[in-house]
Amino acid sequence: MIAEExxxxxxxxxxxxxxxxxxxxxxxxxxxxxxxxxxxxNVQITxxxxxxxxxFGSLGDLVLIPDERAKVRVDFADDAPVEHFALGDIHYxxxxxxxxxxxxxxxxxxxxxxxxxxxxxxGAFEHEFQFRNHATPLGDAYSLNGFRAERxxxxxxxxxxxxxxxxxxxxxxxxxxxxxxxxxxxxxxVAIADHSTILRELVRSVSGxxxxxxxxxxxxxxxxxxxxxxxxxxxxxxxxxxTWDPKGKNELSQAxxxxxxxxxxxxxxxxxxxxxxxxxxxxxTPHRWSAAFNNLGYRDREAAVRICPVSDMSDIAKAAQFNFxxxxxxxxxxxxxxxxxxxxxGVQGIEEELPAPDATxxxxxxxxxxxxxxxxxxxxxxxxxxxxxxxRTNPTVTGWFPAGFAEVYVKHKNGEMxxxxxxxxxxxxxxxxxxx
Ligand code: GLU
Ligand code: MG
Numbered sequence: 089m090i091a092e093e094x095x096x097x098x099x100x101x102x103x104x105x106x107x108x109x110x111x112x113x114x115x116x117x118x119x120x121x122x123x124x125x126x127x128x129x130n131v132q133i134t135x136x137x138x139x140x141x142x143x144f145g146s147l148g149d150l151v152l153i154p155d156e157r158a159k160v161r162v163d164f165a166d167d168a169p170v171e172h173f174a175l176g177d178i179h180y181x182x183x184x185x186x187x188x189x190x191x192x193x194x195x196x197x198x199x200x201x202x203x204x205x206x207x208x209x210x211g212a213f214e215h216e217f218q219f220r221n222h223a224t225p226l227g228d229a230y231s232l233n234g235f236r237a238e239r240x241x242x243x244x245x246x247x248x249x250x251x252x253x254x255x256x257x258x259x260x261x262x263x264x265x266x267x268x269x270x271x272x273x274x275x276x277x278v279a280i281a282d283h284s285t286i287l288r289e290l291v292r293s294v295s296g297x298x299x300x301x302x303x304x305x306x307x308x309x310x311x312x313x314x315x316x317x318x319x320x321x322x323x324x325x326x327x328x329x330x331t332w333d334p335k336g337k338n339e340l341s342q343a344x345x346x347x348x349x350x351x352x353x354x355x356x357x358x359x360x361x362x363x364x365x366x367x368x369x370x371x372x373t374p375h376r377w378s379a380a381f382n383n384l385g386y387r388d389r390e391a392a393v394r395i396c397p398v399s400d401m402s403d404i405a406k407a408a409q410f411n412f413x414x415x416x417x418x419x420x421x422x423x424x425x426x427x428x429x430x431x432x433x434g435v436q437g438i439e440e441e442l443p444a445p446d447a448t449x450x451x452x453x454x455x456x457x458x459x460x461x462x463x464x465x466x467x468x469x470x471x472x473x474x475x476x477x478x479x480r481t482n483p484t485v486t487g488w489f490p491a492g493f494a495e496v497y498v499k500h501k502n503g504e505m506x507x508x509x510x511x512x513x514x515x516x517x518x519x520x521x522x523x524x
Pocket of ligand 1: 216313314315316317371376377378389415
């Protein structure tokens with residue numbers, strides 16, 4: 089059979105989906121200038137394929153320009169077609185960045201970090217996922233046997249990651265039934281979110297090729313485990329690590345202390361972006377090692393932000409190992425939007441010179457509302473509707489985004505919620521696990 093290789097120019101959108109258009113791969117150079125045509129109302133296509141209220145209607149034209157630095161070509165060297173796509177930015181036809189382009193929004197946040205603090209972001213997303221039609225046997229949590237069951241897939245994935253320019257790190261059988269976790273090495277700036285997107289797509293591609301369906305849904309069953317996204321972050325100043333200060337509170341450098349404080353201060357208003365589905369709030373509950381409060385943890389996996397351990401035995405210097413992770417995130421969000429919200433909150437903390445937070449090492453779920461409040465903690469929103477309300481009514485937070493963004497985002501999410509109206513919890517979980 090004859091075949092011509094095609095490449096997909098794509099973007100992550102408000103639904104956290106990767107959408108785009110394909111063209112013959114030989115056109116790539118031309119398309120880097122011309123782009124592909126894109127429609128404004130696409131941004132209101134929800135994860136359930138409904139169209140939320142759109143201010144654009146049938147009007148307007150945009151171009152999506154693929155970026156060579158975010159181009160992935162993986163030849164699996166078997167009967168499967170070559171995996172070929174490139175992430176890109178959406179512009180108006182006159183070249184201005186479009187207000188709803190998630191990658192451009194992230195670039196804006198990273199520029200703010202550079203401008204305000206002279207810092208470059210360095211980090212990586214860590215992902216958990218589950219097989220839908222392929223439950224691993226009982227008793228395999230963290231086990232060699234559980235790894236063995238997916239060794240072939242893991243090894244293909246690692247090769248695909250390397251071919252795509254990602255640095256493979258670990259792959260393991262996570263705690264839940266059919267649940268695995270994959271991590272990668274850090275990268276800089278917009279590549280952090282690009283690599284998260286690429287990783288999710290490669291997991292889907294590799295799994296699909298072996299007849300397995302994966303889901304990154306935040307939670308399949310409210311009684312079971314969650315699938316988290318943990319965003320590991322650190323800073324570079326003039327190429328040198330700038331996150332660790334052994335004399336700083338919780339060993340955070342001054343800028344890192346302000347940054348983490350900013351995340352915690354604005355967390356309840358940004359979870360609508362970092363954990364943006366209805367089922368995200370079934371995961372963000374106490375005692376499942378996700379995040380239920382706006383706290384910093386030191387060696388504590390129940391915290392929204394956790395300072396990750398460093399080892400004296402590593403070949404990597406402590407200052408370069410030191411990082412913190414944001415745990416109130418999941419894969420129903422665009423990695424670009426997610427990271428933009430975290431960075432803006434952090435930079436806001438730097439601008440406000442917020443003091444580095446204390447770290448908790450106790451169960452905040454045991455404290456009453458008054459005690460929580462007196463210590464400056466808030467319970468994170470418990471529903472998407474509440475999260476959206478806290479986002480919408482926080483002018484500092486909405487002000488970080490381009491004009492009109494917050495309103496359109498809330499409409500998008502209202503459209504998603506409308507689709508679920510009247511449906512039972514298990515049905516809602518099942519719908520999300522199909523689409524993510
Ligand atoms: N599955 C947990 C989550 O939903 C995380 C478990 C872990 O610490 O790896 O975030
Ligand atoms: Mg994990």
